[in-house]
Amino acid sequence: MPVINRIAGFADDMKTWRRHLHAHPELGFECHETAAYVVDRLKEFGIEEIHTGIATSGVVAIIEGQGKGPTIGLRADMDALPIIEATGAEHASTAPGRMHACGHDGHTTMLLGAARYLAETRNFAGRVALIFQPAEELGGGAGVMVKEGVLDRFGVEQVYAVHNAPGIAAGTFMTGPGPVLASDDTFHIHVKGQGGHAANPQETRDPIMAAVGIAQALQTIISRNHYARDEMVLSVTQIHAGTADNVIPDTAYLNGTIRSFVPEVRDMAKRRMEEIVKGQAAAYGVEAELDYQYGYPPTVNDPDKAAFAAEAARGVVASDQVIFRENREMGAEDFAYMLQARPGAYMVIGQGDTDGLHQPGYDFNDDIAPLGASYFVRLVETAQPAR
Numbered sequence: 001m002p003v004i005n006r007i008a009g010f011a012d013d014m015k016t017w018r019r020h021l022h023a024h025p026e027l028g029f030e031c032h033e034t035a036a037y038v039v040d041r042l043k044e045f046g047i048e049e050i051h052t053g054i055a056t057s058g059v060v061a062i063i064e065g066q067g068k069g070p071t072i073g074l075r076a077d078m079d080a081l082p083i084i085e086a087t088g089a090e091h092a093s094t095a096p097g098r099m100h101a102c103g104h105d106g107h108t109t110m111l112l113g114a115a116r117y118l119a120e121t122r123n124f125a126g127r128v129a130l131i132f133q134p135a136e137e138l139g140g141g142a143g144v145m146v147k148e149g150v151l152d153r154f155g156v157e158q159v160y161a162v163h164n165a166p167g168i169a170a171g172t173f174m175t176g177p178g179p180v181l182a183s184d185d186t187f188h189i190h191v192k193g194q195g196g197h198a199a200n201p202q203e204t205r206d207p208i209m210a211a212v213g214i215a216q217a218l219q220t221i222i223s224r225n226h227y228a229r230d231e232m233v234l235s236v237t238q239i240h241a242g243t244a245d246n247v248i249p250d251t252a253y254l255n256g257t258i259r260s261f262v263p264e265v266r267d268m269a270k271r272r273m274e275e276i277v278k279g280q281a282a283a284y285g286v287e288a289e290l291d292y293q294y295g296y297p298p299t300v301n302d303p304d305k306a307a308f309a310a311e312a313a314r315g316v317v318a319s320d321q322v323i324f325r326e327n328r329e330m331g332a333e334d335f336a337y338m339l340q341a342r343p344g345a346y347m348v349i350g351q352g353d354t355d356g357l358h359q360p361g362y363d364f365n366d367d368i369a370p371l372g373a374s375y376f377v378r379l380v381e382t383a384q385p386a387r
């Protein structure tokens with residue numbers, strides 16, 4: 001059973017929606033124009049129950065099927081990134097410094113495609129909740145929606161999301177049981193020493209040496225404190241200090257990220273960072289403060305729902321285009337908050353050999369939008385068949 005014919009029939013419309021969204025990217029929670037565009041399309045499809053302003057600019061729309069039944073949630077993210085676009089495409093961003101470089105324009109389009117089909121056919125029992133969220137890239141819009149009670153309010157019992165993947169053959173679906181994406185905690189370390197003339201370091205307490213010492217020592221959390229079988233990444237991504245060749249500065253800053261799949265690992269990392277920062281500061285004769293921020297939790301698929309999602313994908317593409325296996329990536333995704341609250345699965349769909357996510361040359365592959373929409377539809381019609 002290939003891509004749903006009716007959806008293939010309006011693939012050109014989907015391309016139009018996607019390119020419009022691409023040309024008008026918005027950031028974070030402020031996805032108001034995107035939300036308005038989504039609402040206009042949903043109304044065109046004959047969908048009456050539309051709730052706006054959730055998590056600032058999120059939209060939840062309900063499609064009633066045939067007869068009573070549970071509610072299944074389908075989620076798409078709408079926000080873009082602060083990147084200067086370099087695709088040269090006709091539909092390139094018209095907003096300087098903003099760009100749909102993660103394909104959320106495509107995700108929104110896939111869910112709109114599914115919405116159009118489901119509103120027309122209503123060949124399912126119960127209800128579908130279409131969840132369009134802002135602030136996936138920064139701010140955790142999905143978590144805010146959960147906190148605002150979206151899943152309870154609309155009685156959502158299971159949730160699903162799709163993300164495109166460059167570097168995987170176009171139309172290949174991939175998911176697996178358990179953790180699929182990591183948590184992403186961040187740390188900021190402020191080192192305060194005593195600056196002075198670089199010719200007289202003996203009169204200073206050099207924050208740069210301390211910052212470098214801290215950066216080196218932090219890596220021992222991975223090599224000495226961490227259980228090797230649990231994946232973990234600790235990257236120092238920024239060190240800032242100084243203004244001149246001949247001046248030792250007063251302060252230095254280090255920032256970075258910690259990725260893992262296990263809550264205990266995150267707590268261990270925080271505890272060891274506190275100890276190392278304190279110890280290194282004492283060793284170098286400076287003061288240092290750690291600000292550890294817990295970010296998105298790991299994205300964890302329900303094993304049964306993930307298997308079910310793979311089965312739904314097999315209803316759209318050939319079986320050998322559906323990969324189902326344990327597969328952990330160190331990236332992060334705020335859909336994790338929805339999967340903490342409800343069972344469900346995160347599905348990846350290959351978009352072929354294109355520039356990578358978050359790259360200025362990236363563009364969503366319009367050819368996979370009908371596949372993603374068909375997958376959403378199969379989920380609904382299989383999970384909640386019309387009687």
Ligand code: NI
Binds near residue numbers: 104136163
């Ligand atoms: Ni993304």
